[in-house]
Amino acid sequence: MNGNGWTPDRPIVSLKDVHKSFGSLQVLKGISLDVMKGEVVCIIGPSGSGKSTLIRCINALNDIQQGSITVEGQEVHDPKLDKLALRKKVGMVFQQYNLFPHKTALQNVMMAPLLVLKRNREEVERRARALLAKVRLQGKEDSYPGELSGGQQQRVAIARSLAMNPGVMLFDEVTAALDPETVKEVLVTIKELAGEGMTCILVTHEMGFARELADRIYFTDKGVIVEHGPPATFFDRAKDPRTREFLSQIL
């Protein structure tokens, strides 16, 4: 499958002692975490603790100063890295959707497969329509992002990422900007994805969702991973006082 000899019994995403600073501000101070294919991993933690930075480092939107990140065995921060190859493997969904406002929902989904993968238009369009149907946006193909609700836009964004057939999906607080009513429709979509075996790394504040869906939960604070474990252990028997305090505030 893959030139690096990566096999699915090894972590699909692996971070080892990752350090990242913005100037003198140290944001990540030695983060290590492994994600296996098909796993759902949630990252929670207070605002400003470096969750977004962590997730952005995984698809090289941010660089790192120390440590290593591999995706399917490929070193992400290798200066010789073909970022294109990496980004074909990793899909990312943002808090603010970040759709292309001048393109319809269908065009948003079709653009990358056409331009980046250089696929044939008919095939791309067929798949894009199928993906929009999958995220329950049938009939909205020709709407522009500005004509869609936040939840609808976010589902277009998910379909847009899926169109690249990624091996891993990164979600950075994708429901944080949504109305409470529309949060659920996006969560349902993610749940279906996870159910199909998609590897997902999610930063989220939806604790119920994390408890139900996650294989493991990581709690970050001030640039380090304080504690991690399966949801049952994590929510009910957190060891670290920082975790317990955070959970008591949020639950």
Added chain:
Amino acid sequence: MLDAFAQFFRDLAADAPRWNFIFFYSEKQAGMVLSGLWMTIQLAAACLLFSVAIGIAGAAMQGAHSRLLRALVAGYIQFFRNTPPFVQLLFFYFALGRLTPTYSPDGWLEVPIVSNVGWAIISLSFFAGAFNVEIFRAGVEAVPKSTQEAAHSLGFTRLQTYRYIVLPLALRVSIPALNNNLVNLVKTTTQAFVIAVPELLYESITIWNDYPSAQNPMMLVLFVIYLALVGLVVMGMNRWERAMRIPGYGG
């Protein structure tokens, strides 16, 4: 009918010596006005096209990694924005024109490869282009970084991101300012007069030098034609702005 029209203005010129509408009854002057108008239209259209191309290329270069490239563009803008276009025309034609090679179509006459019309187009395009670079730069800066990141995370190259995301969005933001600059450009084509480009002003002055009695009518013609030309440009730009409007986006 046409004879009566010509006769009316011939009589008017005899009765009112300051109102000699000579181009309405004399074919030669009518031809001069028309050929001047045609030259003005060609000049304006060519400069419009090139100055917009320069603006787009310049704004792209300002976003380049190379510091040298950015400094070059900055220097270009300073020079062309802060010196009179009149002087620029003289400089291009007399200073640079002397340095360019000539050819001899008939073995006698030495013809420079760039004519005065050519120099006018080059000079005025660079002049208006300097403003366009700034206009497009402001447009580019108005495109959210996050939208570009979404494109990168889908595997778009920098060039693809610029071509398909940044530029179309920046153009929409730039249209009002571009509108102003292009209106100015149409009016500035009159300055090509100084290097004897036979555009509308040049022909008009030639006519009133030959027939001082035609001076008032010629000025009238100049005002009316430039009002119409600028009106056309504004109408075209407004139509373009409407065509570019994205449903549900912006104002």
